[in-house]
Structures are given as structure tokens and as C-alpha cells.
Amino acid sequence: MHSRPLLLVLGLTLALGAGLTFLNRERAAPAPPVVQYSAEVPGAQPNLQPPHQEPPRPRPQQNPLPAPARPRPVLAFAPPPPPTPVLGVLPPDTSLLRENVAVQLSQVKMGRVQVALLRGGQPVSRHVLWRSSVGEFIRAAGAVAGVNGTFFKDAAIASNDSNMLGPMLTPDGHFLSETDPKQLKKITGRPLVAWSHDQFLVTAFEPLSMNRKAQVQALLPGMTDAFLAGGWLVHGGQALSAAAMMVHAPKDAQEVRPRVFFGVTTEGLVIAGATVTPVSSSRLAQIAQAAGAREAVLMDSGYSTSLIYGSRVLAVGHKTRKVPSRPVPHAIVFMNPVLATVQVGAP
Numbered sequence: 001m002h003s004r005p006l007l008l009v010l011g012l013t014l015a016l017g018a019g020l021t022f023l024n025r026e027r028a029a030p031a032p033p034v035v036q037y038s039a040e041v042p043g044a045q046p047n048l049q050p051p052h053q054e055p056p057r058p059r060p061q062q063n064p065l066p067a068p069a070r071p072r073p074v075l076a077f078a079p080p081p082p083p084t085p086v087l088g089v090l091p092p093d094t095s096l097l098r099e100n101v102a103v104q105l106s107q108v109k110m111g112r113v114q115v116a117l118l119r120g121g122q123p124v125s126r127h128v129l130w131r132s133s134v135g136e137f138i139r140a141a142g143a144v145a146g147v148n149g150t151f152f153k154d155a156a157i158a159s160n161d162s163n164m165l166g167p168m169l170t171p172d173g174h175f176l177s178e179t180d181p182k183q184l185k186k187i188t189g190r191p192l193v194a195w196s197h198d199q200f201l202v203t204a205f206e207p208l209s210m211n212r213k214a215q216v217q218a219l220l221p222g223m224t225d226a227f228l229a230g231g232w233l234v235h236g237g238q239a240l241s242a243a244a245m246m247v248h249a250p251k252d253a254q255e256v257r258p259r260v261f262f263g264v265t266t267e268g269l270v271i272a273g274a275t276v277t278p279v280s281s282s283r284l285a286q287i288a289q290a291a292g293a294r295e296a297v298l299m300d301s302g303y304s305t306s307l308i309y310g311s312r313v314l315a316v317g318h319k320t321r322k323v324p325s326r327p328v329p330h331a332i333v334f335m336n337p338v339l340a341t342v343q344v345g346a347p
Helices: 003-028 134-141 181-187 213-217 281-290
Strands: 034-036 047-049 093-096 104-110 113-119 122-132 145-148 191-195 199-204 225-228 231-235 260-265 270-275 293-298 307-309 312-315 328-335
Touching (some): 113 307, 122 134, 122 225, 270 307, 270 328, 281 293
Antiparallel strands (some): 093 199, 122 328, 145 307, 191 199, 260 293, 307 312
């Protein structure tokens, strides 16, 4: 009688344990895959994909540090290169100048051309309000030697006019500017020559920026002298061709006549030369190059040609030295180092 209730209790206990085991297995089993079908392709096979799971979200931090500021990009704008001067010939050039060497005279013959050359010393540009011979310029300055200067406006031999072509600065501070619009157009691009006690500059004349005293002085620190020459002859130790020379030179630059050049050598010595034999400017450029000029420009020539050393007249603008060259308003005199004190006064 008591065995039947005992068996019943035992059966219920076994059934309850089996049910609990099944539930635990169901909880531990992975979720069934989600079945997706394509609605575009008939008879498409089911695409089994695991269920989407959200990534765990980070817990908010207490008092989070601010994110570092990103550096802003730095835009570097390089300044545009300076415009290259349009010379039709060459760019400006500055050379060293040595004034501690005594003036030297040489007389040479280059081919069939007789040339008188001056090298060394301190060059001084002198201008007067009338016209004088180069010999008078030399004596008034106490100089060793000298040559006639650059171009002036009135070419008449009997004239006493002293107006110069282009700007000019002399060591006493006297400055001339070009005021004639027609002349300014004519001389644009011609070589402007300037020097201090240790530098020598040759650059292309630009009327808008080089026709006032302050503008010219700004071209070279410590400038003492400046004038406008007639044309380019030698640049960088190379003689210019006739075509390059005539871009800015006077129209009669290739006429055969006694001629004068002025410049600086590769050693830094000032140099000037005058031909006794009449030549063209192209031939003069070759002579200046052969004489050692690094930079050389054309000075007034023809009847103005004059080179004097001491009391010796070595070159004139006529066929014979018995006829003196015409007086000029401008000259370059050469001072020895011990005598290199500019004397201001009329020659």
C-alpha cells in the first residue's frame, strides 16, 4: 500500500529534474540565425547572418580632459622675385673698388690702334657751370691724370653751355636731374655709373626711380659720384656685340673717331682709356676688354676726346695733338691715394 505513493513521488522528482536540465540547455544555446530572403531574385537561397549586436557604449568619465587643439595649417607665401630690369643688354652689376693703388699710365698698341690707359687711384667726377680743358680740371683738383667726361646737351664747339644729359652727382653734393621728357625717353636704359670708396656700380637708367638725388644715392651705400654714360661697352669682362650695344647707345656710336671708355678692372682698379687712332665703339669695347675691364662704358668722344697724365697730352679729338680737344663741362680726374682729398672749386 505504501509503495505506490513512494513510486509516484520518485517519478515526479525525476520529471522535474529533467525539465530543469532542458531549460538550462535552452538558455545556454546560441540564438538561431536570422533568415533573410532576397525579394529581387525568385528562388533566392536564404542568407544566414548572425544577429546584429550593439557595441558596448563607454561609460562617461568624470571630469574628462579637453581634447588638444589641432594646429592650424601655416600658409607660407614666398615673395615674388624682383623684376629683371629690361635693358635689352644686361642686368645691373656691382664690383669692388680699390683706391689704395697709385695711378699708372700705359701706352700700348692693339693691332693698329694706339691706346693710352690709366689704372688705379681714386676717381673723382667734376662738373663746372662753363667749359674747361681736362688739363684745367686736373690742375684745379691737384690730380695726377684725367679724361673728358660724359655727354652734354649742346654739342656746338663754340658753346659754353654746361647742361648734362641725364642725372649727375659730384662729391661736393651737387646734383643734376634730367627734366626734358624727350631726353628722358631717349636715355632710358643707358648705363648709370656710380661709385663709393669701395664699390663700383653700373646699372640701367630708369627715369621714374633714378632721376632724383635721394633715388640715385639709394642705389649704392656711401655713394660719392654718379653720371649717365653714353652706352654699354663691356659687362662681366665680355665686350658687347654691335647689335647689343646699339639698343641704347647714341646713333653715331659706330662712327670711326677717337673714343674714350671708363670702367673698373677685374682686380677692382678704376680704368680709363682713350684711342689715339679713330675707332668704332665696337672696336673700343674689344680694346677695353683686352685692357682688363670688367665693366666699361662709353664716354663723350670725337672732338671731346682727351686723356692727360700730368702735363702730357696723350690723346686728343683731332688728327694732331697740336690742336687741343674742345673744352668740356665734365671730367673724371684720377687722384693718388695720398692725395685723395676732393677739392671743391672752379677749375
